Amino acid sequence: MSLFALFAPPNFLNGLLLKFFGQETLNYVVWPFIQIGAVITLVAVWALYASYLERKISAFMQARLGPMRVGKWGLLQPIADAVKLLTKEDIVPEKADPYIFRYAPYIAVAATFLTFAVIPFAPDWGVITDVNIGLLFVLSISSVGVLALILAGWSSNSKYALLGGLRSSAQMVSYEVSMGLSLIGALMFARTLSLSGIVDAQVADRPIPYILFQPLAFAVFLISGIAENNRAPFDLPEAESELVAGFHTEYSGMRLSLFFMAEYAAMVVVSAVAVTVFVGGWYFPGVFWLSRGSANLYVILSLFVFVVKMALLLYLYFWLRWTFPRYRYDQLMDLGWKWMIPASLLNVVWTALTVFLVQALDGWRGIKTIESLTRGLNMTATGKGVAVAMGWLGLLVAAVFLALLNHRSRDFNLKKQRREIRLVDVPKGTPAVATTAAAAVTATENA
Amino acid sequence: MPLVKVPRPSWGEKLRRFFLADMLKGMWLTLKFNLGALTDKDSVRGFGIYTEQYPSVRPQVAPRWHGAPRLNMDPETYESLCIACNLCALACPEDCIDVIPMDIEVTVAGKPRKKKVLDEFIFDTSRCMFCALCQEACPTACLELTQEFELATYSRAGFVWNREMLEQGRETRKFEA
Numbered sequence: 001m002s003l004f005a006l007f008a009p010p011n012f013l014n015g016l017l018l019k020f021f022g023q024e025t026l027n028y029v030v031w032p033f034i035q036i037g038a039v040i041t042l043v044a045v046w047a048l049y050a051s052y053l054e055r056k057i058s059a060f061m062q063a064r065l066g067p068m069r070v071g072k073w074g075l076l077q078p079i080a081d082a083v084k085l086l087t088k089e090d091i092v093p094e095k096a097d098p099y100i101f102r103y104a105p106y107i108a109v110a111a112t113f114l115t116f117a118v119i120p121f122a123p124d125w126g127v128i129t130d131v132n133i134g135l136l137f138v139l140s141i142s143s144v145g146v147l148a149l150i151l152a153g154w155s156s157n158s159k160y161a162l163l164g165g166l167r168s169s170a171q172m173v174s175y176e177v178s179m180g181l182s183l184i185g186a187l188m189f190a191r192t193l194s195l196s197g198i199v200d201a202q203v204a205d206r207p208i209p210y211i212l213f214q215p216l217a218f219a220v221f222l223i224s225g226i227a228e229n230n231r232a233p234f235d236l237p238e239a240e241s242e243l244v245a246g247f248h249t250e251y252s253g254m255r256l257s258l259f260f261m262a263e264y265a266a267m268v269v270v271s272a273v274a275v276t277v278f279v280g281g282w283y284f285p286g287v288f289w290l291s292r293g294s295a296n297l298y299v300i301l302s303l304f305v306f307v308v309k310m311a312l313l314l315y316l317y318f319w320l321r322w323t324f325p326r327y328r329y330d331q332l333m334d335l336g337w338k339w340m341i342p343a344s345l346l347n348v349v350w351t352a353l354t355v356f357l358v359q360a361l362d363g364w365r366g367i368k369t370i371e372s373l374t375r376g377l378n379m380t381a382t383g384k385g386v387a388v389a390m391g392w393l394g395l396l397v398a399a400v401f402l403a404l405l406n407h408r409s410r411d412f413n414l415k416k417q418r419r420e421i422r423l424v425d426v427p428k429g430t431p432a433v434a435t436t437a438a439a440a441v442t443a444t445e446n447a
Numbered sequence: 448m449p450l451v452k453v454p455r456p457s458w459g460e461k462l463r464r465f466f467l468a469d470m471l472k473g474m475w476l477t478l479k480f481n482l483g484a485l486t487d488k489d490s491v492r493g494f495g496i497y498t499e500q501y502p503s504v505r506p507q508v509a510p511r512w513h514g515a516p517r518l519n520m521d522p523e524t525y526e527s528l529c530i531a532c533n534l535c536a537l538a539c540p541e542d543c544i545d546v547i548p549m550d551i552e553v554t555v556a557g558k559p560r561k562k563k564v565l566d567e568f569i570f571d572t573s574r575c576m577f578c579a580l581c582q583e584a585c586p587t588a589c590l591e592l593t594q595e596f597e598l599a600t601y602s603r604a605g606f607v608w609n610r611e612m613l614e615q616g617r618e619t620r621k622f623e624a
Binding site for chain 2: 060
């Protein structure tokens, strides 16, 4: 994705740049640098304006107006904030570990910004680099971000920051499992880890987004993604009512804003991966026809489609944050380990069954389900129908499975307590009353 | 052996839980407010914006509401209407008004006479309870409690209004929209 290309066709720009660089240098050094620059600029601007959007949307949902003073509709508010944060004193607490404290924000930002390298924003020159382990790259690099939070929490030498860091590590580690597992189903259909390859597999022949095959995985991925980003309703690491501000309690000024930048950029990463894997990436029906054979226009329109799809998911982030209250810590772990991970594991099994079924049906009584295996599992309309039906049936199966699995999970913690609770003589059929020691004594005296 | 009697969920309740009906209801509500804020500015249908931009948009106070005191002047001659009769000070239950008169020499029908006029008027708004009994007592409609409500100051001394403040109004920084 190159910003300049929005104003000039890359071919023209390519010719211009060829006067200064050799073809090889241009392809492998200059163009990537232009793309990287454009992506970093845009993501940084997004991180600025995400704070504005957050404040505006939260205000609207609470029947308020939000920032209105700086510029028209408060549009310059993020810039005023940035100036304020940049000019603030860079405070390092006296007892903090100064080096780790200083470098933790950089790790957070670097980890999230690195993942943008493999995301296919659009076809052709809309991809910075197409790695054949793209999805693994995203998952592994984004989990380095946890390290930054732990380091920040630990080096601050503050109890709130430390607790926030510990919470974030536990939370992110447990939700990463379900996040990774939920993507496996889509990979079974795409048969590749390259993100461009996954989009290609969805677009091939009869385009179909994988959300139709994998509704359960999509839901699990979204929920885990929100939890992974420490966004409400899973913002335990920075629960302001308990932990002041969590891991960034001691941070101020530029370093604080770096953490925020990392958070908002991570939101973009998760929604970009969700769009790429489940919602068909940059593809939208009719865009190819609309571009009238112009390759550059096609790329730009695809880029627009990608951004719109991503914007819808990003709105969901804000929407959920300002609708739902925060989970309690044990509820969070419950949801992660007892619901999300079993659901994603079931999805893996169920998808394997689906793929098996589709392959078994192929050639049975003249039914043809598979067209080719060149660009992912390329199915005919019948095969797609079977896969979609199985996918949505999987939701029901998952509901039954999870209900059975968690049937009595709530009771487990109460076992020990129940042994200690004795019934005071109450007639049968009335609910029992939990007694304290003092109440038991008075009860025996009365008897 | 449940400690609290929890009714078993009916099938309808179970279905509601399965389809996350309550969560979706909550999300629909916030979405309505969000869309309402963009379309329905003055909250006509109840889903718009309730807050007002205070310094540029001022609220209408109730007609019987009493605020900052004022000493009215004759609109033509700009002389104070106050005749220093002290009735307001006598009427005040909080004893927050001090009327300080002075005698001046006037000539009435060719003879020199003394006349009592207002020299200084002290009104302590920090003690005032805005009952407007002084306004009722005033025979010349001079003392009046206006609808002005911005009475905050930076010091206790700022609450004590003198004659100039009462006549001209207090100097405030006005917000420019």
